[in-house]
Amino acid sequence: xxxxxxxxxxxxxxxxxxxxxxxxxxxxxxxxxxxxxxxxxxxxxxxxxxxxxxxxxxxxxxxxxxxxxxxxxxxxxxxxxxxxxxxxxxxxxxxxxxxxxxxxxxxxxxxxxxxxxxxxxxxxxxxxxxxxxxxxxxxxxxxxxxxxxxxxxxxxxxxxxxxxxxxxxxxxxxxxxxxxxxxxxxxxxxxxxxxxxxxxxxxxxxxxxxxxxxxxxxxxxxxxxxxxxxxxxxxxxxxxxxxxxxxxxxxxxxxxxxxxxxxxxxxxxxxxxxxxxxxxxxxxxxxxxxxxxxxx
Amino acid sequence: xxxxxxxxxxxxxxxxxxxxxxxxxxxxxxxxxxxxxxxxxxxxxxxxxxxxxxxxxxxxxxxxxxxxxxxxxxxxxxxxxxxxxxxxxxxxxxxxxxxxxxxxxxxxxxxxxxxxxxxxxxxxxxxxxxxxxxxxxxxxxxxxxxxxxxxxxxxxxxxxxxxx
Numbered sequence: 001x002x003x004x005x006x007x008x009x010x011x012x013x014x015x016x017x018x019x020x021x022x023x024x025x026x027x028x029x030x031x032x033x034x035x036x037x038x039x040x041x042x043x044x045x046x047x048x049x050x051x052x053x054x055x056x057x058x059x060x061x062x063x064x065x066x067x068x069x070x071x072x073x074x075x076x077x078x079x080x081x082x083x084x085x086x087x088x089x090x091x092x093x094x095x096x097x098x099x100x101x102x103x104x105x106x107x108x109x110x111x112x113x114x115x116x117x118x119x120x121x122x123x124x125x126x127x128x129x130x131x132x133x134x135x136x137x138x139x140x141x142x143x144x145x146x147x148x149x150x151x152x153x154x155x156x157x158x159x160x161x162x163x164x165x166x167x168x169x170x171x172x173x174x175x176x177x178x179x180x181x182x183x184x185x186x187x188x189x190x191x192x193x194x195x196x197x198x199x200x201x202x203x204x205x206x207x208x209x210x211x212x213x214x215x216x217x218x219x220x221x222x223x224x225x226x227x228x229x230x231x232x233x234x235x236x237x238x239x240x241x242x243x244x245x246x247x248x249x250x251x252x253x254x255x256x257x258x259x260x261x262x263x264x265x266x267x268x269x270x271x272x273x274x275x276x277x278x279x280x281x282x283x284x285x286x287x288x289x290x291x292x293x294x295x296x
Numbered sequence: 297x298x299x300x301x302x303x304x305x306x307x308x309x310x311x312x313x314x315x316x317x318x319x320x321x322x323x324x325x326x327x328x329x330x331x332x333x334x335x336x337x338x339x340x341x342x343x344x345x346x347x348x349x350x351x352x353x354x355x356x357x358x359x360x361x362x363x364x365x366x367x368x369x370x371x372x373x374x375x376x377x378x379x380x381x382x383x384x385x386x387x388x389x390x391x392x393x394x395x396x397x398x399x400x401x402x403x404x405x406x407x408x409x410x411x412x413x414x415x416x417x418x419x420x421x422x423x424x425x426x427x428x429x430x431x432x433x434x435x436x437x438x439x440x441x442x443x444x445x446x447x448x449x450x451x452x453x454x455x456x457x458x459x460x
Contacts, residue, residue, distance in 0.1 A: 002318060003318045005298065006298070008317035008363050034361075034364075035359055038361075039341050103344070104406070104424065105344055105354055105429070106341065108409075
């Protein structure tokens with residue numbers, strides 16, 4: 001299968017890339033890892049007339065802690081995230097997530113920024129980033145008095161299926177996560193039929209535990225059980241101020257299942273997916289708790 | 297129809313071609329360069345039959361445009377053999393790591409990248425490393441043995457390694 005015709009552009013800088021998008025209009029797409037876009041182009045589900053390749057642009061592939069944030073450049077590949085010592089030590093939820101995305105060959109090319117900017121509720125990073133209260137930094141055209149950079153909270157970023165808060169002339173340049181403070185832990189669990197498939201359902205959990213063993217903060221978000229990644233707000237609230245015992249975890253798990261909006265398909269019925277969300281939420285909380293306790 | 301001239305170094309040989317922007321890397325390799333060892337299996341980014349090394353990293357060449365490889369180095373299965381067969385090629389022979397052989401070039405290129413990063417992988421590491429490559433004949437068991445064979449041989453005599 002050969003994609004339809006398009007014009008390929010390889011800008012030298014992010015500013016030029018944004019300028020091209022601005023000039024070319026709605027029919028231009030950003031080419032990052034291309035592992036969602038190119039398959040869609042082969043199937044004619046996407047038919048951009050221009051591709052703006054941002055591979056090779058300098059300064060978009062960092063993983064660093066700075067100013068109270070973990071900052072991940074948009075062009076960091078899933079493989080880089082999976083192999084990073086900083087991620088393995090301090091942000092294991094991101095490693096949990098990267099290592100279940102597609103397969104190793106795809107992860108060598110697919111980018112974290114693309115996984116988010118694509119806006120697919122079946123992608124795995126969106127729920128993880130939501131549980132971690134991430135922010136997305138995007139770059140649009142410069143104008144007098146502004147460099148065109150703005151920050152969007154992850155909850156505001158996902159607008160609908162394959163729809164995000166990005167304008168046609170903006171590029172996602174960074175994802176930032178507040179640096180963890182105190183006894184905190186996070187985990188991502190995904191149930192998939194086989195390597196390379198999208199999730200039947202996925203659950204991301206991030207928790208903070210206080211000195212008395214009570215949960216002082218919680219983030220819970222779900223993959224592929226709604227039109228966007230779903231934040232399980234009531235499940236989060238059910239944990240806060242309470243010990244993470246079996247009963248409280250079970251209650252939160254049920255509330256997460258209630259918050260999910262799955263559609264029955266070849267991956268399972270609605271009922272099955274809700275049951276999966278419930279089970280995996282309980283397991284993810286437990287795993288996050290174990291990781292938090294490891295920091296005592 | 298947009299075309300442009302690109303130069304890609306494939307197995308050490310610089311190749312210049314006039315290509316359409318939409319040409320996929322796998323078609324450049326097979327059709328323009330006649331290197332048909334790289335196979336097209338699913339054409340949908342699932343099977344890994346088209347795996348090659350792009351600047352040393354294993355990728356599915358059906359999901360990269362040829363223009364993206366302009367100025368880059370590509371290694372295909374044809375570039376694996378040096379003075380003798382590469383230990384991975386030898387391993388697939390010795391351990392019966394193939395039956396129909398369709399997935400083999402992709403399996404070998406993925407395994408090459410795996411062994412470059414991790415010369416002494418566990419069985420789990422190998423199964424994980426080739427999880428983007430589908431084989432419908434072997435049940436994978438002998439492929440794992442073939443990679444183990446190559447890993448051992450490369451560690452004994454690293455100088456015998458064929459291509460980069």
